[in-house]
Amino acid sequence: MSKMHNIVRRNLSGPKIGGLSCAVGALLFVLASCGTAPTQSVESQSEEPVSEKVSENMSENIGSYGTGYAFNQPRMEHIAVWAKDIDKTAAFLEKALGWKRHPMVFGVAEDNPVFGGMELAFIDANGLWVELVQPTTDGPGMEFLNQKGDGAIVELDFFLDDFKAHLKDYEARGIELIGMDGLPLQNGGLLSEWVLIDGEKVPADEFLSYLPFDLARGTSIELATEDINGAVILRDTLWKDSPRTPKSAPHTDYVAVLAEDFEKSLNVYTDILNLKKSASDIGVRREWMGFDDQEHAWIEANHEGTWIELISPKGSSKGVLAEQGDGAIIEIGVEVQDIAQYAKELEAKGITMTAGDDVALPVGEVAVTDPKTGDRYASLPLEQSEGMRIMIFQRGGPESAFNKR
Numbered sequence: 197m198s199k200m201h202n203i204v205r206r207n208l209s210g211p212k213i214g215g216l217s218c219a220v221g222a223l224l225f226v227l228a229s230c231g232t233a234p235t236q237s238v239e240s241q242s243e244e245p246v247s248e249k250v251s252e253n254m255s256e257n258i259g260s261y262g263t264g265y266a267f268n269q270p271r272m273e274h275i276a277v278w279a280k281d282i283d284k285t286a287a288f289l290e291k292a293l294g295w296k297r298h299p300m301v302f303g304v305a306e307d308n309p310v311f312g313g314m315e316l317a318f319i320d321a322n323g324l325w326v327e328l329v330q331p332t333t334d335g336p337g338m339e340f341l342n343q344k345g346d347g348a349i350v351e352l353d354f355f356l357d358d359f360k361a362h363l364k365d366y367e368a369r370g371i372e373l374i375g376m377d378g379l380p381l382q383n384g385g386l387l388s389e390w391v392l393i394d395g396e397k398v399p400a401d402e403f404l405s406y407l408p409f410d411l412a413r414g415t416s417i418e419l420a421t422e423d424i425n426g427a428v429i430l431r432d433t434l435w436k437d438s439p440r441t442p443k444s445a446p447h448t449d450y451v452a453v454l455a456e457d458f459e460k461s462l463n464v465y466t467d468i469l470n471l472k473k474s475a476s477d478i479g480v481r482r483e484w485m486g487f488d489d490q491e492h493a494w495i496e497a498n499h500e501g502t503w504i505e506l507i508s509p510k511g512s513s514k515g516v517l518a519e520q521g522d523g524a525i526i527e528i529g530v531e532v533q534d535i536a537q538y539a540k541e542l543e544a545k546g547i548t549m550t551a552g553d554d555v556a557l558p559v560g561e562v563a564v565t566d567p568k569t570g571d572r573y574a575s576l577p578l579e580q581s582e583g584m585r586i587m588i589f590q591r592g593g594p595e596s597a598f599n600k601r
Contacts, residue, residue: 268357268365270419270469272497272504273428274318274325275451275525276351277584278341282317282330285347285582289319289326292547292576293530293586294445296320299438300431313337318431320441321528323448323502327353347583349525351416352451352497352504354469355428359385359403359421371468373405373419381405402426407468413461414523415453417469446538446588449598450494450503450529452480456522458491458508465495465504472496478597479507480529480587481566481573482552494601503601505529527585531598535563535572535590549574549588563590569597 279285286297298318313332318325331337344350356362363384366373375381385403404420406412422429455461465471472495479492491508507526509516520526532538539549539562551557551564552575558564563572570592575585591598 268361270354270356270471271499272324272352272451272502273355274327274353275349275528276327276329276353276416278344278346278348278350279328279330279582280341280346281582282315282328285328285584286317286319288581289321291545292542292581293321294441295322295326296439296441298325298431321448322441322443322445323500324451324498345583347578347581347585349451349528349584351418352453352525353418353420356419356421359405362419362421363405369468371411372408374408376404376406378406378409402428407464411464411468412523413455413457413464414521415464415525417464446530446532448502448528449531449589450480450505451497451525452505452507452527452529452587454517454520454522454524454526455491455506455508456517458493458506461506461508461523462493462495465506471504474503474601476597476600478569478600480505480589480597481564481569481571482507483564527587529587529589532588532590535574535588538588539563539574547580548577550577551575552587553585554578563588566592566597569595569600571596571598 277285289295290297296319298320300318313335314337315330315332317328319328331341341348363373363381373381373385375385385405386401402420402422404418406419407417409416453461462473466473474494474496476494477492479490482490489510491510493506495504495506497504542549549557549562552573554577557574563574565572572590572592574588576588578585589598593599
């Protein structure tokens with residue numbers, strides 16, 4: 197995506213932000229900006245003991261979508277989605293998919309002179325997190341939302357184990373990572389934040405960087421590491437005893453990304469990010485978007501079974517690229533075990549699936565079936581999903597694109 201989202205994340209922890217209020221059960225804590233806490237370089241960062249109130253809560257939930265990988269292997273932790281109304285989008289995702297909203301609410305103060313007010317929320321999408329971002333006042337944030345549209349998926353966010361090692365590796369490869377403002381990293385990518393827990397100030401630092409936009413082939417790709425008490429770590433830890441999305445809920449299987457130059461875009465994920473590519477080149481059926489021919493790859497994004505589907509339209513399908521743009525994140529794919537039963541349950545909730553982008557399904561059908569793979573597809577209606585493209589699918593038999601993967 198554009199640098200606009202990068203500015204959002206910078207201002208969340210930058211010197212002009214009023215703070216971030218989060219209520220988790222009876223616990224209220226405020227994430228303040230690096231302007232209100234000393235900023236230290238990576239090398240000089242003190243080894244202050246972590247607050248016992250937080251560290252004693254650390255559990256197997258730390259890095260909920262980040263364990264089980266080789267050391268410092270990037271793994272996709274969340275995606276960012278712009279929303280006109282976070283509450284409506286979150287309510288729909290729970291109603292349609294059973295995905296739970298994290299009780300932590302955070303955002304940017306409305307008097308922020310640089311960006312305007314922002315509200316954010318995390319949704320547990322059973323495979324990764326969805327970060328909803330809603331501008332609340334006029335300003336660049338609202339303008340960006342109006343440009344991209346409600347429900348636009350705008351960023352892939354990867355987590356690492358060792359940020360300094362990550363920086364050295366990229367430097368050795370001749371790749372200069374950038375900050376949220378598109379400029380070279382400052383302070384080694386450190387964002388010094390703190391959290392108030394029962395009146396006690398606790399560090400909540402984060403280290404982050406971005407692939408240069410042109411190198412990432414038009415996709416906004418964040419690479420970050422949380423301090424032991426980073427905001428995302430606290431998100432997982434402080435939700436330990438709260439309801440999580442059950443593993444039986446529909447699972448986020450893939451995030452689809454467009455590519456104008458297939459080999460160069462594939463190189464971003466396999467050579468630069470060092471992610472694994474499946475040998476299968478069988479993709480998802482997408483006639484509803486004008487795809488009649490495509491080059492395709494599956495890339496393993498995290499240990500929770502979530503993939504990046506890289507798609508390069510060919511022939512007459514190239515019109516999709518002109519409309520969406522190189523590197524655009526066009527949809528997420530969600531797996532259900534029985535799409536007919538799922539469709540029946542949705543109908544009882546007043547939700548009728550489509551063939552995609554509100555194209556009606558054939559009369560009497562609950563899904564479109566790919567004759568080559570046996571996979572069955574349908575989409576959640578855009579007018580109810582608040583513009584977020586969500587493809588629902590059920591695997592076919594042995595020839596399923598997802599089984600071949």
